[in-house]
Amino acid sequence: MSQDVVKYIWTSGRLCDFKGCERADLQPVSINGWFWTAVLQKLAPTTQRDQNDWSETGGIGKPQPDNREAQQGGATENCLAVLNQFYNDGVNWHDVACHHVKPWVCEENEDLLKYVRYTNPTLAI
Template structure:
């Protein structure tokens, strides 16, 4: 089931600087914007593995990025410079692939493109309430994530962890009770809570490695504005 989330393009595609901003002083960065693709990087982007024609790479496997950890928005920008974006886990088959990559490479955690729609453009939307259940979406594709409290249609299991800091099913916005920072972004954690590899909501300022995947919109844009480029 594919449902596109109709929200302000300004927030999701071009800016959304406040969307990754946290409420704590130490974690807050100045307003930031999504990066434009860099044609040379797009043409030479790492193509470590693929899913249904979309190339992907894990940053820890790229020498120049091997020791780099980034917050959620910087993760998007890192990927976007390569005509890619953070990986979106729309299907069980794709999710299983990413889980295998994490397991086989003993990766402790990664960012995904998942985010909760709690910014400008998400107000007065009954279809997104309660947001912890119905308000999540893949920022790279603007596709809604199915309800968090049940097995998604077409899946055989619920990818959200059944435990976390509060020992409650995810998402639980646990960090808000600690320092009033919302857990607005979706990370895959590797057995952090003795729960195997599973989805967790996490505050966006935490720094993690990422998996990037081809973004068709950015690839088309670079191809159209750079005649003859080989992507």
């Protein structure tokens, strides 16, 4: 990715901005509501820059996550992508509206593999 072959990928990162995300420990959601969907694990608050890989810049020059598209009248940026020099900022996390088409990174996780085996018993994994 760092050799400019892949410009961006989706991760399993997601903003908890749906029903059930009203919990006190997720507030404010823009800071404390990001999590890995594959393992349902919260990310560090976005304000703890040493605990995550959020970019310091983006399409409007603000630290990520910035919800830029929604600010500009578009969709909410509630998915987490890794962008490779897209804004000349290195390989970093960016909040991006989920409707964009990007390649995915699939996580090999034993709980997910158990689920796939259970729901697809004839599949060889």
